[in-house]
Amino acid sequence: MTRTVYRFVDYKVTQDPTGELSWAIECVSGDEADCGESFGETDEDKAVRWAAEHCRDTGHTRFRRTFADYATVEKRV
Template identity: 35%
Template sequence: MNRTFRFKNFTTREDPETLPEYSAICHSTDPQDVEGEAEEALCLDSSGGFATAEEADNWMRQHMRKTGHRHFRRSFEDYAELLPTDELEPARVARVTA
């Protein structure tokens, strides 16, 4: 008995029911004096999530004005949705004989 299995192809798109999120983390170093020895530590202050890149940029500018820090890691996150296409693709199976 032969069977043919078919798989659907899917495309990826940004989920229209959710908003993307923009954020920034300060990666500047501050000199610290620990027990008489100079060390550098990352600031790592985080902006939290914003709805636009402009808001994250504004947070970075404000943080720079307060601290003088100029090095940041910016992030963009969104949600994806997989949608089936109308095309069906036949399964490809390699038979194993022992």
């Protein structure tokens, strides 16, 4: 009979400080359906500026923001 030994390793996922962050934003205002206009991956300032201008032009006030980053995985000691 053989015995199996499992060794579990704990990992930690952290944001990679050398990676760029990206933002996307989509207008989800609307009565019957979402407006759907969006601004693709960019930096946070440009996404916020686009939302403010869209709000100014349309009166829409509800948006869905998406944030992306890079991560690293390390073994916990």
